[in-house]
Every structure is written in structure tokens, then in C-alpha cells.
Amino acid sequence: MPSAGTAEHLTAVDSAWLKMDEPSNLMVINGVLVLDEPITRDELAGVIEERLLSIPRFRQRIACDGKLRRLRWEEDADFDLDHHLFRCRLGPPGGQLALQRTVSNLMGAPFDPAHPLWHFHLIEGYDGRAALMVRLHHCMGDGIAMMLVLLSMADPAGRERLWREDENPFRALFSGAHCDLARVRHLAERLMPEGMRLMLQPAESLAAAGRWLKGVAATTALGRLALRPPDPRTALKGRLCPDKKVAWSRAVPVGEVRRAGHALGATVNDVIVAAVAGGLRRYLLARGEAVPPRLAVRAAVPVNLRALEGMDRLGNQFGLVFLALPVGVADPVKRVAAVHRRMHGLRASAEPLVTYGILKAMGRAPLALQRGVVSLLAAKTTAVMTNVPGPRTPLDLAGKTIRDIFFWVPQAGRVGLGISIMSYAGSARLGVGTDAGLVPDPERIVQGFEEELTSLLEAGHVRDASWIWGRTDGAQSTRN
Numbered sequence: 001m002p003s004a005g006t007a008e009h010l011t012a013v014d015s016a017w018l019k020m021d022e023p024s025n026l027m028v029i030n031g032v033l034v035l036d037e038p039i040t041r042d043e044l045a046g047v048i049e050e051r052l053l054s055i056p057r058f059r060q061r062i063a064c065d066g067k068l069r070r071l072r073w074e075e076d077a078d079f080d081l082d083h084h085l086f087r088c089r090l091g092p093p094g095g096q097l098a099l100q101r102t103v104s105n106l107m108g109a110p111f112d113p114a115h116p117l118w119h120f121h122l123i124e125g126y127d128g129r130a131a132l133m134v135r136l137h138h139c140m141g142d143g144i145a146m147m148l149v150l151l152s153m154a155d156p157a158g159r160e161r162l163w164r165e166d167e168n169p170f171r172a173l174f175s176g177a178h179c180d181l182a183r184v185r186h187l188a189e190r191l192m193p194e195g196m197r198l199m200l201q202p203a204e205s206l207a208a209a210g211r212w213l214k215g216v217a218a219t220t221a222l223g224r225l226a227l228r229p230p231d232p233r234t235a236l237k238g239r240l241c242p243d244k245k246v247a248w249s250r251a252v253p254v255g256e257v258r259r260a261g262h263a264l265g266a267t268v269n270d271v272i273v274a275a276v277a278g279g280l281r282r283y284l285l286a287r288g289e290a291v292p293p294r295l296a297v298r299a300a301v302p303v304n305l306r307a308l309e310g311m312d313r314l315g316n317q318f319g320l321v322f323l324a325l326p327v328g329v330a331d332p333v334k335r336v337a338a339v340h341r342r343m344h345g346l347r348a349s350a351e352p353l354v355t356y357g358i359l360k361a362m363g364r365a366p367l368a369l370q371r372g373v374v375s376l377l378a379a380k381t382t383a384v385m386t387n388v389p390g391p392r393t394p395l396d397l398a399g400k401t402i403r404d405i406f407f408w409v410p411q412a413g414r415v416g417l418g419i420s421i422m423s424y425a426g427s428a429r430l431g432v433g434t435d436a437g438l439v440p441d442p443e444r445i446v447q448g449f450e451e452e453l454t455s456l457l458e459a460g461h462v463r464d465a466s467w468i469w470g471r472t473d474g475a476q477s478t479r480n
Contacts, residue, residue, distance in 0.1 A: 012363030018139040024240040027138040031407030090125040154395035243436035247443040251427035260460025277325040278452030295328030299385035303352040319352025378413030390424035408433035
């Protein structure tokens, strides 16, 4: 890894994500951390200065070589934390609706290219606690890299101290200092065992396939991708505008979903994705659209290609698969079975390597050609859907426990729907981000998801699963 003072060019893939920015679709990862008590600006600034700014990338802006026109990272000589850390206060009553409006408004704000491409917003007055909105441009890193950055900023909460607070091993990951990757992996597996399996298994499996994936399978996957017809036109597709809307679900107990999935012969992810498809089905029906039994809309799903040896590098190391969501299937249990079959088929696909190769080529291509490829792929897709596994135990930030984490994935081209699943401390949250002109009410999709998930839990293992939504989960419902 280059040292802090060494010039480093953007990789072709990171350049592609940077050049995908459009006024109606910024390539920015937006997330919210809810702390269990208020935090001052000075306390937050102290953590950022001590831990985040030890990572060179967060002090670097993007510049262009004059002759070669290659993009590179360079130190921001005028770096000032005031360009990146902001405060605002919610008006009374300061609940979820107020936070939802604030986050929606902030999502459409572009970064100043003269400075590093990230912001922290300290949102005060949220139900007696504090919310931190974190905004990071996708060219800086993917969801896995950003989760590791979060681990470098935080510490395990409560009694389970895996390291001394002044010896967080994750802090060395992206700093350019020596990093003991074996110890980092061991600790990461303790903090998020299922997450590490989901992160590393695809990369290791694809690497093991070797030349076969680069040959016949890759050619076949490329042909299928090119010949795939456009997605059907629904209320979820159309012309975009700069305004965005967001919503998020109440906390979903992962253990209960796992039990239901076991009873239904499916995984946790299968059950949640099937509930998402059901939520979209309910939304389309409520909009008065016909939903025939065979209707499916595709979601572009990131697949990690980052091996263990690449854990200490930021940037983007993932490909995409295109999952057909069976929104036309009315029966929730049959919908789970359909998702399970389709996910199983994609696991052995070379599509992630093919799309990663396309992204690399796009990063080197002229902007007009890149936008043409993005438009072509976007026509075949209705949504971007990602699942980021987080720690199974709570984290502390500046001595305050992080109670909830939820986020929204960016969508490239003319895709106006983003679906994000985040697990943390035994629960999962669904985040839905939409184009305000297409879907002005994403909370209705979330409501449909919760209703569908309740049905699946009842089909899987209990008669009445409505009790799961009665738990105190740190957020007021938008339907209260």
C-alpha cells in the first residue's frame, strides 16, 4: 500500500464510479448511525481527527494529471474539518419523520470536488439521542471497505473488550502502517462471523475456479448479460429527478428470521429478499398496476471479490449479479422458494467477474461511451440491492453506544430504487431510497416488507409474529 506521501492513481473501477455521478443520481453511500445518547461536535471531531484522518484517503482530494488525464489522489493542502463536519437540529417532536425528511434533503447535495469526498452530519434532537449521517463517495470504497472503516473508528461496547481502546487493530488497515491481517481477520470473525463468511466466500470461490471462469463461463455470462431484455416498465422505473426520499424498517430479529428460513428450507437472505419482493408487489398493486404471476423485476446485487489479502485496501472490489425478484408470485412461501432457486443459480455464475471487467473497461473509456454502457445496463435493471453484514455485538463511538445502523445504496444511470439490508447487533434493518418523482412514498414499500416478513415468520415457525414489531428498537415508526 502506498505511503501517505506517495502519489496514487485511481483504479479503473474507482474511476468508473466517480464518472457515474449525475445530478439525478449521485454515487454516494449514505448511512445513519443512531447513538444512544447525545454527542457534542467536539467529541465527534475528536474521534474523526484521531481515527478517521489517520487514513490518508480521507485527507485526499481527486486531481487530474495534465498530460495523461489520469485521475489521482492528492493531499488536500487546504484540508479543514469544517468542510466535512456539519451540525443541524431536528424540529419538534424530533422523531423518525423529521429525521427521514432531513436525510432525504441531504442525500441530493453534491460534494465540493476541491476537497475529499465525504461528509459527517451531526443531527441533534433525535428522540433524546443523536444521529450521525455519514456520506462517502463510492469511488472511495465499497460497502465492505466502509464497514472496516467503521470498525477502525469504534470499539466493542459493554464488557466484551477484544482489545484495549488505544490499540484498535483495525486502525492500521488503511493507514499505510504495518497491519497484522491474520489478527484482523480473527477479530473480524469474532465480531461478525457470518459476515466474514459472506464477504470472503465468493472471492475465494471465484478465485479457485481460475481459468475456467475466465474462459467459457465468462463468455457465456457476457452473452447472457448482453442479450437480456430490458426490465418491464412499472411505477418503479422512469425519468429521474434530483430529489430523493428515504425510509427504513423497524428492527428485524435475525435469529427469528433464521429459524423461519430453516423451516422453509431457505437462508436468512432468501427470506428477507422474498419479503422485499412481496413489499414491491404490494406497492405496485396499491398504485393500481397489474401484477401478473410471471412478473419479475431485476435487482443488481453486489458480490464481493475482495480476498483476505485485499482487506487493507480501500476502493471497490466487487462485481454484480442480476437477480430477478419474483414480485408476481402471490404466495409468500412459494416466493421464498423462487428466490432460493434463483440465488442458488447465481452463486455459480461468472457474472460478478464479467461485470467487474466491464467496470474496469468503463473506467478507462471516454465518458460518453461509459454513459452509454451504464444506460444499457440500467435498462435491464429496476433496483440496486445490497446486503452488508455488520458486527453481531454493539459498538461504541466516542464512548456512546451505537444503537442502530441503516444505510442507502446509490443507483447508477436511470435506476431510481435502492434497497439496502444491514445487520447489526442481532437485528437487521431495511433501508429504501427512491427517486422522489417516481416513488414519493418509500415508507409504503417498507410497510409492505414488514407485512410480508410477518407472514413468512408465521409460515416458518410461529402462529403470530406481529410481536416482533412491538420491541423497543430506538426509532419511532412513521406510521405512529
